Amino acid sequence: MIGILGAAAAGVVALGGTGLAAAGNALFDLALNPRAPRSILARAGAGASAGVDTAVFAGDPARREARLWFDEAKRPVELPLADGGVLHGWRVLAPGVVPSPDGGRDDGASTDDLHRYLILCHGYSGRPSDLAREARAAHAAGFSVLLPAARGHERNADRYATMGCLDARDLVGWARLVASFDPRARIALYGVSMGGAEVMMASGLDLPDQVRCIVEDCGYTSAWDECEVQMGQLLHLPARPLLDAADAVCRARAGFSLREASAVEGVRRARVPMLFIHGSADDFVPFGMLDRVFEACASPVRERAVFEGAGHGACSYADPARYAALVGGFLDRHL
Template structure:
């Protein structure tokens, strides 16, 4: 009997040690993934994997390359002629957030142009320049933990939505008659949609999202499989809890889909069929969730992630301005 008791005690102790070691390993992996994905110093932007996507139509890659090169020349000329004004605000949680303001004297039309994952305001120039040329005053923020803005963790749009509301207040203080369009790409598109679900001032007239994701959970679950060949359970669940402790939000609550369901203002959804980062199918899921008929979709055949503006060229901007013009005086 004593032998059996000792054996049971040893088994129980071994199991306890195994559970402790497993929990420690899971905590370590989760902590690493949070740093990797949303930590300012993380390497989550270095991506060498791809989803299986629709084949690129003949000639689209050449069009994208040509338009990208032409736009870079235009952007270089624009920033040389219009260096912009460095501006800043303070976030609700005390961070200094910075951006660049391109003044278009006398105009009450404004565009907030938002960059993508781990980018900065220069990544929004592909949006800023056409708005400026159309007579808009333009603001290009560095999202938190990006560019020159403070922050230890990337907000993935969720923390940034409150920051954009502060930028909206900044614009209205400068121009009480401002009519504002918010237009973002990738994480900037998620930020746009997450902001759209908040109670925005009447000055905010329309939203344009380009290749945004349904939720942080969805995109990280996809990336966890593609990059690490790991299932979302249990790692994404524990990593989400670590993110709550370290960054202040969970991956599940950071849902553009849930925010879009609360948006009654106009929204244009744009996505490329060859997007190998954010699945093209997410656009229609988001579109269907948006209430009302003040919405539209724009598909860029053969465009990869963030490439719709290059694949479509002038047609992209014709669609954007045709959509928002009824809502801007």
């Protein structure tokens, strides 16, 4: 993120006011265009950089073991889009769930009677397998798991990344896909960092009735807010006019606005129970953002949990037993 913003800021300094459009395009390509050779997403896809949101996972033996399980167990799944294209993801059906030839669930052959599904959403510059540990634990507890790749990530690198904005709309489609597979499904949404912002944005959309609850971990209030924070903390530069230029490029090239990518606005229309998690030492997605999304949440059931001393995306490492009990208990109560 430092390199992205630094390159864009350097463009403004070098080109002056007339260079704002060029700097906005440079920032967009570096941050959100996986087809730009020097972008952080292209580097992450090539293995050259794990990115901020995935750095905490490096070197974790349990996660490496879970990835081996995931690589063997996962099966591809596609979400058709209105424009005729598809988005790609992975799923692992729960033990006892048997798919029918027509693409649904064969209730006659299936022995599973829980009908529980968990959709897991990864962070910026990451990939679905970053959440393999969570997927494996959920699968062991009787869940079928679905792990979509966000736009601009992994097998969806033919599209621009949207910081959760269009991904949230896609998430509604993924939930409807699960509901069409199993009309009796009881679905939970779970996301970390950008994925946390994504599930919050989706909370205010027209989710199917099968979605019963949502868990977000260290999601930001909006893409604009997060970029503004990084520019101030890391570069000591004012957000404007650079972010205005980048936002104009986002609207023109990718069909979304950094301001529109707002978790705060999403949760204002939330209807299902929501659990908000954040580490008190998170300075990448500042801890204060937790208060803003929690207070804005309109759900009649909302809970929050703070993990003291935990950095960005590290709550499940700060106290694994508490984290597992917290999330597991919430899912059990609402599914």
